[in-house]
Amino acid sequence: xxxxxxxxxxxxxxxxxxxxxxxxxxxxxxxxxxxxxxxxxxxxxxxxxxxxxxxxxxxxxxxxxxxxxxxxxxxxxxxxxxxxxxxxxxxxxxxxxxxxxxxxxxxxxxxxxxxxxxxxxxxxxxxxxxxxxxxxxxxxxxxxxxxxxxxxxxxxxxxxxxxxxxxxxxxxxxxxx
Amino acid sequence: xxxxxxxxxxxxxxxxxxxxxxxxxxxxxxxxxxxxxxxxxxxxxxxxxxxxxxxxxxxxxxxxxxxxxxxxxxxxxxxxxxxxxxxxxxxxxxxxxxxxxxxxxxxxxxxxxxxxxxxxxxxxxxxxxxxxxxxxxxxxxxxxxxxxxxxxxxxxxxxxxxxxxxxxxxxxxxxxxxxxxxxxxxxxxxxxxxxxxxxxxxxxxxxxxxxxxxxxxxxxxxxxxxxxxxxxxxxxxxxxxxxxxxxxxxxxxxxxxxxxxxxxxxxxxxxxxxxxxxxxxxxxxxxxxxxxxxxxxxxxxxxxxxxxxxxxxxxxxxxxxxxxxxxxxxxxxxxxxxxxxxxxxxxxxxxxxxxxxxxxxxxxxxxxxxxxxxxxxxxxxxxxxxxxxxxxxxxxxxxxxxxxxxxxxxxxxxxxxxxxxxxxxxxxxxxxxxxxxxxxxxxxxxxxxxxxxxxxxxxxxxxxxxxxxxxxxxxxxxxxxxxxxxxxxxxxxxxxxxxxxxxxxxxxxxxxxxxxxxxxxxxxxxxxx
Numbered sequence: 001x002x003x004x005x006x007x008x009x010x011x012x013x014x015x016x017x018x019x020x021x022x023x024x025x026x027x028x029x030x031x032x033x034x035x036x037x038x039x040x041x042x043x044x045x046x047x048x049x050x051x052x053x054x055x056x057x058x059x060x061x062x063x064x065x066x067x068x069x070x071x072x073x074x075x076x077x078x079x080x081x082x083x084x085x086x087x088x089x090x091x092x093x094x095x096x097x098x099x100x101x102x103x104x105x106x107x108x109x110x111x112x113x114x115x116x117x118x119x120x121x122x123x124x125x126x127x128x129x130x131x132x133x134x135x136x137x138x139x140x141x142x143x144x145x146x147x148x149x150x151x152x153x154x155x156x157x158x159x160x161x162x163x164x165x166x167x168x169x170x171x172x173x174x175x176x177x
Numbered sequence: 178x179x180x181x182x183x184x185x186x187x188x189x190x191x192x193x194x195x196x197x198x199x200x201x202x203x204x205x206x207x208x209x210x211x212x213x214x215x216x217x218x219x220x221x222x223x224x225x226x227x228x229x230x231x232x233x234x235x236x237x238x239x240x241x242x243x244x245x246x247x248x249x250x251x252x253x254x255x256x257x258x259x260x261x262x263x264x265x266x267x268x269x270x271x272x273x274x275x276x277x278x279x280x281x282x283x284x285x286x287x288x289x290x291x292x293x294x295x296x297x298x299x300x301x302x303x304x305x306x307x308x309x310x311x312x313x314x315x316x317x318x319x320x321x322x323x324x325x326x327x328x329x330x331x332x333x334x335x336x337x338x339x340x341x342x343x344x345x346x347x348x349x350x351x352x353x354x355x356x357x358x359x360x361x362x363x364x365x366x367x368x369x370x371x372x373x374x375x376x377x378x379x380x381x382x383x384x385x386x387x388x389x390x391x392x393x394x395x396x397x398x399x400x401x402x403x404x405x406x407x408x409x410x411x412x413x414x415x416x417x418x419x420x421x422x423x424x425x426x427x428x429x430x431x432x433x434x435x436x437x438x439x440x441x442x443x444x445x446x447x448x449x450x451x452x453x454x455x456x457x458x459x460x461x462x463x464x465x466x467x468x469x470x471x472x473x474x475x476x477x478x479x480x481x482x483x484x485x486x487x488x489x490x491x492x493x494x495x496x497x498x499x500x501x502x503x504x505x506x507x508x509x510x511x512x513x514x515x516x517x518x519x520x521x522x523x524x525x526x527x528x529x530x531x532x533x534x535x536x537x538x539x540x541x542x543x544x545x546x547x548x549x550x551x552x553x554x555x556x557x558x559x560x561x562x563x564x565x566x567x568x569x570x571x572x573x574x575x576x577x578x579x580x581x582x583x584x585x586x587x588x589x590x591x592x593x594x595x596x597x598x599x600x601x602x603x604x605x606x607x608x609x610x611x612x613x614x615x616x617x618x619x620x621x622x623x624x625x626x627x628x629x630x631x632x633x634x635x636x637x638x639x640x641x642x643x644x645x646x647x648x649x650x651x652x653x654x655x656x657x658x659x660x661x662x663x664x665x666x667x668x669x670x671x672x673x674x675x676x677x678x679x680x681x682x683x684x685x686x687x688x689x690x691x692x693x694x695x696x697x698x699x700x701x702x703x704x705x706x
Contacts, residue, residue: 034245037244037245037315039316040244040315040316040318041241041244041315041316078317079316079317079318080316080317081317165241167237167238167240167241167242168241170238170241170242170250171241171242171245171247171250
């Protein structure tokens with residue numbers, strides 16, 4: 001009755017996402033799955049894509065090891081009928097091509113000026129911690145009761161003409177409107 | 178048919194009442210049934226649509242929770258389904274490697290009826306429940322399924338209420354039908370009752386002058402008009418009938434009177450016929466007497482001549498004797514004359530006596546109805562002897578071929594009359610121009626019976642006349658002295674007196690052949706005349 005497609009990558013992600021984040025590898029894996037899942041509930045403005053066939057660019061600025069975990073998770077994936085391309089960003093100017101940018105806590109502290117660059121584009125900025133959304137980002141990842149949760153600054157997203165689904169907002173620990 | 182037969186004996190008011198109630202009941206029950214059935218399916222379809230819409234919204238809402246595996250959020254969303262108390266189960270299934278295990282369920286809904294552990298166990302149909310399964314899609318990926326089930330108990334309850342109300346409406350409709358039909362049936366019933374009453378009055382009293390009073394201008398009104406018109410027609414015809422009856426009675430009386438007159442005339446006619454028959458018999462006898470007279474005249478005349486000759490010779494001889502002139506030769510001549518005269522006289526007188534004797538017998542037989550034994554051949558000889566004067570004038574030969582020892586015990590007079598009439602008819606009708614011919618009588622002895630054949634070879638009788646030849650007063654020679662009774666008398670004598678039958682055959686130009694079949698011994702009792 002129900003079709004079952006083996007999409008091993010996704011399943012791995014989902015299985016990982018269901019587990020409490022104990023080890024660091026496990027945590028970044030779950031976070032990568034969250035990043036992928038966020039793309040399903042976010043609408044970018046039309047100017048973000050030149051064509052319907054354009055891929056969605058997921059950018060990461062973090063440890064190379066973590067970045068590789070994310071790359072593994074989103075490899076070959078698609079969302080909203082667009083393929084997902086992974087970029088490891090080391091230059092702030094590269095942000096212009098990104099749609100979603102994950103910046104680790106360390107990278108954010110190291111490059112605070114990158115956020116000014118990020119504000120110029122309709123770019124969903126995902127960072128670490130509850131306070132991240134008050135400072136620079138739009139979505140902040142955190143661990144609550146051993147599970148990964150997130151907070152959303154919807155106001156900032158709206159300023160960048162980005163629409164975050166209410167379904168996603170309903171799951172958020174905190175929403176700034 | 179039995180039902181119709183039973184219904185047909187009901188009074189018309191009952192029939193009208195029954196027709197209205199049955200019709201309205203059938204219509205109301207039909208409409209109500211259709212409404213109830215349609216209502217039930219409509220209700221189920223609406224419930225199904227509602228459930229489907231709920232499942233769709235719920236699947237959409239739960240997609241994020243399922244994507245992020247947020248059970249808490251999923252359970253919060255499930256809580257929102259409290260607003261639908263008719264929901265029995267709400268189950269969320271997540272996508273796993275092999276199948277779709279249960280992710281979350283709304284426990285508060287029905288603790289005794291938990292969700293199936295995997296999606297494969299979810300039934301497609303369940304009696305008394307409406308089921309809905311929808312997939313949960315996030316982005317362009319199917320992340321799970323939601324399954325909702327809803328009891329139809331509330332729908333059944335609603336339908337029960339509707340059915341009860343509908344049943345009530347049927348009862349009320351029947352009641353209203355009874356009330357209205359009771360009111361309206363008078364419009365039909367009263368005029369019909371009035372018409373029935375008038376009909377009874379007319380049939381019992383026989384007064385066709387009564388008229389039914391019309392109520393309205395509808396079909397029953399037309400019936401009244403027609404009935405009245407019919408009564409008028411009957412009245413007119415009744416009057417006509419009475420007149421006709423009087424006329425008929427008068428005509429019957431007239432007819433009876435005419436009948437009586439006719440009967441009297443008929444009686445007179447029969448008397449006249451009898452007289453005529455008697456006269457004809459007498460005429461036949463007269464003819465016989467004339468013939469007899471003529472026949473006797475010759476021997477008597479010869480006798481007279483012989484006697485006169487003897488007288489003259491005697492006187493002449495006597496005078497000669499007185500004068501002494503009687504010679505021997507004269508006496509011898511006288512003696513010769515006397516002897517010859519006496520011989521002639523004797524011969525002729527004997528002849529006359531013989532004739533008289535025969536004629537007397539025939540005459541006596543013709544006038545009497547005496548039954549006696551007689552020799553047929555001798556008797557027929559005598560009859561033809563009596564007819565000789567008639568036959569002499571013709572060129573006809575007569576031949577008799579009768580067995581010698583044939584004796585009959587019968588009515589010879591009747592036989593004489595029959596043969597005489599045959600011969601007379603042959604003479605009068607058969608040989609118009611005195612042509613020559615032959616009459617023959619042949620008798621066959623059959624033991625108990627004889628057949629007498631009488632034939633002539635004259636002109637014969639045509640077919641039309643042959644059929645009427647025995648009818649009384651039928652003659653082709655009425656102006657020439659025929660009475661038309663001769664052959665009628667023959668027929669009566671053969672059939673009534675001789676107790677025989679007669680048949681006449683003839684064709685124009687081939688003569689006549691009459692056959693009489695009769696018993697040798699006639700029964701007197703039968704032949705009483």
